[in-house]
């Protein structure tokens with residue numbers, strides 16, 4: 001189907017054999033924003049991890065295009081600098097030609113400036129604050145070529161300005177044909193967001 005980036009059918013999710021939620025159906029197309037909401041411990045992160053292919057569902061099927069995943073831990077290499085962590089997500093085309101490399105380098109610097117990290121380009125990621133690490137993870141996301149973003153509580157540790165910036169970047173991404181699935185506790189991160197509310201499963205047989 002044109003524009004379809006992710007499809008999940010009849011998902012049952014669990015941890016250590018215990019069912020958390022069942023019968024989740026989801027389709028995400030270009031331009032869309034899906035926000036997964038629900039109380040602490042209901043299974044939002046578990047669903048995101050299953051959608052990203054990092055965990056298996058107890059039942060059901062996920063089909064999707066390539067994606068960017070940002071979990072709680074940001075997946076930064078702590079010993080590497082901010083710039084080196086940025087480079088890790090650039091597409092192969094950035095390595096090939098001199099002019100391509102220059103353009104990619106410029107784009108990296110611009111993104112880091114935008115996210116307020118221009119002064120810490122050479123600092124090891126380990127030395128950043130929690131909010132700065134989140135900003136770096138999100139700055140990387142905006143440069144990655146993948147259309148589908150899967151982000152687990154992207155606004156966690158961000159200040160108000162960071163949250164506004166994230167919403168702006170998400171809007172730009174959607175306008176350019178991207179889409180996102182977010183786990184969140186907050187207000188909608190963009191217009192027309194579809195909200196998928198997870199409810200605790202009643203104990204019983206699968």
Ligand SMILES: Nc1ncnc2c1ncn2[C@@H]1O[C@H](COP(=O)(O)OP(=O)(O)OP(=O)(O)O)[C@@H](O)[C@H]1O
Nearest residue numbers: 015016020038039040041042043044045046047183
């Ligand atoms: N590594 C783990 N091993 C075993 N069980 C886990 C693990 N991580 C989470 N769980 C269990 O899975 C359930 C769902 O956790 P999950 O992190 O998906 O919830 P969540 O909805 O994202 O919660 P929160 O809003 O607190 O972030 C919880 O009840 C938790 O106890």
